[in-house]
Amino acid sequence: xxxxxxxxxRLLSMIVIMFLVSFLVFVVLRMSDADPLTVMIGNNQxxxxxxxxxxxxxxxxxxxxxxxxxxxxxxLSGDFGTDYVDGQDVKGLVMSRLPITFGLVIMSSVIGSxxxxxxxxxxxLRKGKPSDAAISGLMLVLSGAPSFLVSILILFFMTKxxxxxxxxxxxxxxxxxxxxxxxxxxxxxxxFVAMLGRITRSNMINQLQSPYIATAAxxxxxxxxxxxxxxxxxxxxxVITVAGYMIAGSIGSTVIVEQVFSLPGIGGLLISAIxxxxxxxxxxxxxxxxxxxxxxxxxIDILYTVLDPRVDLK
Amino acid sequence: MKKKNxxxxxxxxxxxxxxxxxxxxxxxxxxxxxxxxxDPLATDxxxxxxxxxxxxxxxGTDGLGRDLFSRLICSARTSILNAFxxxxxxxxxxxxLGLICGYYRGPLDSIVMRVWDVISAIPPLLLSFILxxxxxxxxxxxxxxxxxxxxxxxxKTARSMIMTEKKAVYVEACKSMGFSDARIIFVHILxxxxxPMISQFTLDIGTAITSMATLSFLGLGVQAPNADWGTxxxxxxxxxYNSSALLFIPAICVILVTVSINxxxxxxxxxxxxxxxxxxxxxxYEKKHGIKKLSAVKAxxxx
Numbered sequence: 019x020x021x022x023x024x025x026x027x028r029l030l031s032m033i034v035i036m037f038l039v040s041f042l043v044f045v046v047l048r049m050s051d052a053d054p055l056t057v058m059i060g061n062n063q064x065x066x067x068x069x070x071x072x073x074x075x076x077x078x079x080x081x082x083x084x085x086x087x088x089x090x091x092x093x094l095s096g097d098f099g100t101d102y103v104d105g106q107d108v109k110g111l112v113m114s115r116l117p118i119t120f121g122l123v124i125m126s127s128v129i130g131s132x133x134x135x136x137x138x139x140x141x142x143l144r145k146g147k148p149s150d151a152a153i154s155g156l157m158l159v160l161s162g163a164p165s166f167l168v169s170i171l172i173l174f175f176m177t178k179x180x181x182x183x184x185x186x187x188x189x190x191x192x193x194x195x196x197x198x199x200x201x202x203x204x205x206x207x208x209x210f211v212a213m214l215g216r217i218t219r220s221n222m223i224n225q226l227q228s229p230y231i232a233t234a235a236x237x238x239x240x241x242x243x244x245x246x247x248x249x250x251x252x253x254x255x256x257v258i259t260v261a262g263y264m265i266a267g268s269i270g271s272t273v274i275v276e277q278v279f280s281l282p283g284i285g286g287l288l289i290s291a292i293x294x295x296x297x298x299x300x301x302x303x304x305x306x307x308x309x310x311x312x313x314x315x316x317x318i319d320i321l322y323t324v325l326d327p328r329v330d331l332k
Numbered sequence: 333m334k335k336k337n338x339x340x341x342x343x344x345x346x347x348x349x350x351x352x353x354x355x356x357x358x359x360x361x362x363x364x365x366x367x368x369x370x371d372p373l374a375t376d377x378x379x380x381x382x383x384x385x386x387x388x389x390x391x392g393t394d395g396l397g398r399d400l401f402s403r404l405i406c407s408a409r410t411s412i413l414n415a416f417x418x419x420x421x422x423x424x425x426x427x428x429l430g431l432i433c434g435y436y437r438g439p440l441d442s443i444v445m446r447v448w449d450v451i452s453a454i455p456p457l458l459l460s461f462i463l464x465x466x467x468x469x470x471x472x473x474x475x476x477x478x479x480x481x482x483x484x485x486x487x488k489t490a491r492s493m494i495m496t497e498k499k500a501v502y503v504e505a506c507k508s509m510g511f512s513d514a515r516i517i518f519v520h521i522l523x524x525x526x527x528p529m530i531s532q533f534t535l536d537i538g539t540a541i542t543s544m545a546t547l548s549f550l551g552l553g554v555q556a557p558n559a560d561w562g563t564x565x566x567x568x569x570x571x572x573y574n575s576s577a578l579l580f581i582p583a584i585c586v587i588l589v590t591v592s593i594n595x596x597x598x599x600x601x602x603x604x605x606x607x608x609x610x611x612x613x614x615x616x617y618e619k620k621h622g623i624k625k626l627s628a629v630k631a632x633x634x635x
Contacts, residue, residue, distance in 0.1 A: 035450050035453055038450065039450070039454070039462070043462055043465070043466065046466040047465065047466055050466060050467070050468060051468065052468070158591070158594065158595075159587075159591055161594070164542040164545065164546060164586070164590065166545075166546055166549055166565075167565070167583050167586055167587060170565065170569055170583065171580075171583055173572075174572060174576060174579060174580070177572065177573075178576070266455070267455040267457075269455075270457045270458035270461070271455070273457070273461075273550065274546060274549075274550070277549075277550055278569070288461060289550055289551070289552070291465075292461065292464060292469065292552065293469065293551065293552075300465045304458070304461070304462050304465065307455075307458050308453075308454060308458065311453070311454070311455055311458070312453060315453070
C-alpha cells in the first residue's frame with residue numbers, strides 16, 4: 019500500500035514536470051527573437067501570400083496557449099507536426115534517428131557497468147597495493163577528462179593509425195550499425211568506468227570493513243563466499259542506483275559522441291534544430307529526452323526499494 | 333575512504349604541484365595579451381598550418397596562419413573567466429537562497445525547493461540545451477545555463493547546513509542579544525558553513541571549464557571570433573587532417589587543467605576536513621614519546 023502510494027505520487031509529479039517544462043519551452047521559444055516565418059521561408063522569396071499561407075498552415079496567429087494545446091494534443095496522439103525548415107514529418111525524422119542513440123546508450127551502459135564493477139571490486143580487494151593505486155589513478159584521470167576530449171583523441175589515433183576502419187556516418191545493415199556504434203560506445207563506457215568504478219571500490223571497502231563480515235569470517239565461511247555473497251550484494255545496491263541515473267543522463271550526453279563521430283542520432287538533430295530555430299524538433303526532442311530521463315529515474319527509485327528493503331518510502 | 337593528509341599541512345606534494353601549475357595557468361591567462369607573441373586573431377598567409385615547434389610558432393599555426401600558442405593562452409582567459417563566472421552565479425544565488433530558505437523555512441522554502449527539484453530532475457547538459465534553445469546560442473547564455481544547473485545542489489547544501497547550525501548555542505546567544513536575522517545569517521552563521529563548501533566550489537570550477545568547453549565544442553557556446561578551449565578543439569577537429577597539433581595541444585591542455593583542479597580540490601577537501609587529518613602537534617607528541625599507534629587509534633575513534 020505504501021509502495022502503491024509512492025508510485026502514484028511519483029507518477030503524478032513526473033507528469034506535472036513534463037507538462038510544465040514542455041509548456042515553458044513552447045512558450046519561451048515563441049517569445050525569442052527568432053521568427054518562425056523567417057525560418058520557414060529561408061532563401062525563398064518572401065511574398066505576402068506565402069507568409070499568409072504559412073501563418074494559416076501553422077496557425078501562427080493563434081494565442082500561444084491555444085497553439086500549445088494543439089501541439090500537445092498532436093503529440094499525445096502520435097502526431098509530432100511538421101518541421102519549419104524542410105516541412106518534413108517530425109515523427110519520421112525522430113524515429114529514423116532513434117536506433118543510433120538507443121544503441122549507444124544500451125551498449126555503453128552495459129559494457130561500462132560490467133567493467134566498472136569488475137575493476138572496482140578488484141581494486142577494493144587489493145586496497146593499498148600498487149594495483150589498486152593504478153586502477154584508482156586511472157579512474158581519477160578518466161573522471162577528469164571530459165568524454166568529448168577522449169572521443170576526439172581516440173578518433174584522431176584511429177584515423178591516423180588504423181586506416182580502413184570506418185566508423186563515421188550512416189549504416190545500411192545491422193553489422194555496419196554495430197561497427198558504427200562500437201567505438202563511440204566504448205568511449206561513453208569510460209565515463210561509467212570512472213564514476214561507477216570509484217563508487218564500487220569505496221562501497222566494497224566499506225562493506226568489507228563492517229562487523230558482519232567479521233562475523234561471517236568467525237563462523238568459518240569461505241573467503242570467496244564472504245566477498246561475493248555477503249559484501250558484494252550490499253556494496254552493489256548503491257552502484258545500481260548511480261548506474262541507473264547515469265544511463266538516464268547519457269540519453270542527453272550521446273550528443274557529444276554523435277557530433278564527434280558524425281553519427282545520425284537525436285543529439286545531432288537537436289543541435290542542428292537549435293541552430294536553425296527549428297522549433298517543432300526542439301520541442302519534441304526536449305520533451306523526449308526529459309521523459310526518458312524521468313521514466314528511467316522513476317524505475318530506479320522503485321527498483322531501489324525492491325533491492326534494499328530498509329529504504330523508507332516517503 | 334579519503335586519503336589521510338598525514339602532515340596536516342596544506343601543501344602536500346600533489347597540492348603543491350597542481351597548485352603551482354594552476355597558478356601559472358591563471359597568471360598566463362591574466363596577462364595573456366602581454367605574453368602572447370602574436371595577436372590571436374592576426375592571420376598570416378605565409379604561415380598556414382605551420383607544424384608545432386617551428387620557427388617563431390612554438391605550437392604551430394592554424395588554417396588562417398593564426399599562432400596557436402597565442403590563441404591558446406588568450407582562450408585560456410575566456411575559459412577560466414567563464415568558469416569563475418559560472419561558479420559566481422552558483423555562489424551568489426545558491427548560497428544566500430539556501431541560507432534564507434533553511435533559516436526561515438515556511439512557504440518560500442517549499443516553493444524554492446519544489447522549483448529546484450524540477451530543475452535538478454533535468455540532466456545538466458539537457459538543461460543547457462533547453463536554455464540555449466530558448467535564449468539563443470552564445471557565450472552569456474552558456475554561462476547562465478551552466479550556472480543555473482549548478483544552483484540547486486549549492487542551495488540544498490547551504491540549506492541543510494544552516495538547518496543544523498541554527499540550533500547551535502551561539503545563534504541563540506546572538507538572538508538574545510537582539511541581532512537582526514540578516515546579521516545572524518550572514519555575519520555569524522555564514523563563515524561557519526562556507527568552509528566545507530569551498531572544496532565543492534573549486535571542484536565546480538573544473539567541471540565548469542569542461543561544461544563550457546563542451547558547449548563551445550558543439551558550437552553553442554562562445555562564438556567566433558572569440559574563442560575558448562572548446563572553440564579551439566572544434567577548430568582542431570575540423571582541421572584534423574591538416575595539422576594534428578591543432579587538436580592535440582588544446583586537448584592535452586584541457587585534460588591537464590581539469591585533472592589538476594580535481595587533485596587540487598581533493599587536497600583542499602582533505603585540509604579543510606579536520607577529521608581526515610592528523611595534526612602536526614599530534615605527530616610531534618608521538619615522536620617525543622615514541623608512541624606509534626596513538627594516532628591510528630585516535631583516527632579510528634573519530635571516524
